[in-house]
Amino acid sequence: MNLRNRTILITGGSAGIGLAFALKFLELGNEVIVTGRRQTVLDEVKAKYPKLHTIQSDVADTAQIAALAKRMKAGFPKLDVLMNNAGIMLHKDLKVPAADLDGLMAEVNINVAGVIRMNSAFIDILTANKGTVINVSSALAFVPLPSAPIYSATKAAVHAYTQSLRFQSEETGVEVIELMPPTVKTDLAADITEGNGVTVITTDELVKQSFASLKAGALEIRPGQAKQLALMRRLAPNFINRQLWKASRKLVPVGVR
Ligand SMILES: NC(=O)c1ccc[n+]([C@@H]2O[C@H](COP(=O)([O-])OP(=O)(O)OC[C@H]3O[C@@H](n4cnc5c(N)ncnc54)[C@H](OP(=O)(O)O)[C@@H]3O)[C@@H](O)[C@H]2O)c1
Numbered sequence: 001m002n003l004r005n006r007t008i009l010i011t012g013g014s015a016g017i018g019l020a021f022a023l024k025f026l027e028l029g030n031e032v033i034v035t036g037r038r039q040t041v042l043d044e045v046k047a048k049y050p051k052l053h054t055i056q057s058d059v060a061d062t063a064q065i066a067a068l069a070k071r072m073k074a075g076f077p078k079l080d081v082l083m084n085n086a087g088i089m090l091h092k093d094l095k096v097p098a099a100d101l102d103g104l105m106a107e108v109n110i111n112v113a114g115v116i117r118m119n120s121a122f123i124d125i126l127t128a129n130k131g132t133v134i135n136v137s138s139a140l141a142f143v144p145l146p147s148a149p150i151y152s153a154t155k156a157a158v159h160a161y162t163q164s165l166r167f168q169s170e171e172t173g174v175e176v177i178e179l180m181p182p183t184v185k186t187d188l189a190a191d192i193t194e195g196n197g198v199t200v201i202t203t204d205e206l207v208k209q210s211f212a213s214l215k216a217g218a219l220e221i222r223p224g225q226a227k228q229l230a231l232m233r234r235l236a237p238n239f240i241n242r243q244l245w246k247a248s249r250k251l252v253p254v255g256v257r
Pocket residue numbers: 011012013014015016017018035036037038039041057058059060085086087088089110136137138139180181182183184185186187188189
């Protein structure tokens with residue numbers, strides 16, 4: 001991926017991995033726009049990093065995506081990178097009925113439907129500008145973390161969707177990249193601790209490894225333990241599945257679906 005002179009929109013760029021990528025892209029001299037749901041958090045980010053553009057927008061809300069696309073196309077006609085990073089992770093007890101059936105779909109609406117809606121809303125400008133899509137899935141696309149069953153399923157879905165998008169985009173010249181992070185120290189993964197074979201890396205380490213891969217032209221980026229999980233899934237799928245169950249069993253919130 002060409003890492004300079006780009007205009008880059010990062011969903012969920014007000015914290016964690018999205019913010020770390022935004023700051024690295026900024027450091028390389030790019031124009032960077034980040035979104036998030038909470039205006040207060042975006043205001044804090046803007047105060048700290050005035051060069052970042054911030055826009056409140058929820059990827060689970062169709063109307064907000066349409067408004068964002070309109071605003072971006074008018075205000076940033078050179079937009080040529082969309083990083084679909086916004087995501088949430090919830091630990092669930094699948095053994096009990098959910099009190100809120102709509103709430104049960106939150107991860108599906110954000111992590112998968114958000115990516116699909118965003119790509120659809122921006123594919124015209126990305127095609128016109130010979131752009132790049134970066135979809136953020138997870139190493140859990142390879143092997144599920146059973147305490148976060150819906151989350152893991154959403155990431156497997158993003159992985160499959162991204163491969164299809166890449167093939168279809170061959171004829172348009174839109175570059176399709178997938179970032180598959182291992183466990184990274186952010187708010188999202190705050191309750192996942194090291195042990196039982198799980199290691200946690202910092203956003204700095206993730207950025208370091210990922211940008212080296214992006215620079216080298218990789219389309220599927222598997223930093224740190226993501227590489228091992230991809231291999232283990234092929235070599236010893238039953239073993240690695242059970243390992244992640246052992247590692248995450250204590251995170252199942254008993255009685256909460
Ligand atoms: N951390 C990990 O271990 C890990 C591993 C693999 C993959 N990932 C993936 O990496 C991505 C970023 O995760 P993270 O760890 O950086 O999480 P994080 O620290 O919790 O940050 C999530 C960001 O997304 C925003 N966001 C959440 N829901 C949104 C929505 N509906 N619309 C727009 N923005 C939204 C949040 O801001 P608001 O709350 O204000 O909206 C925040 O800026 C996610 O897709 C996650 O699944 C993370």
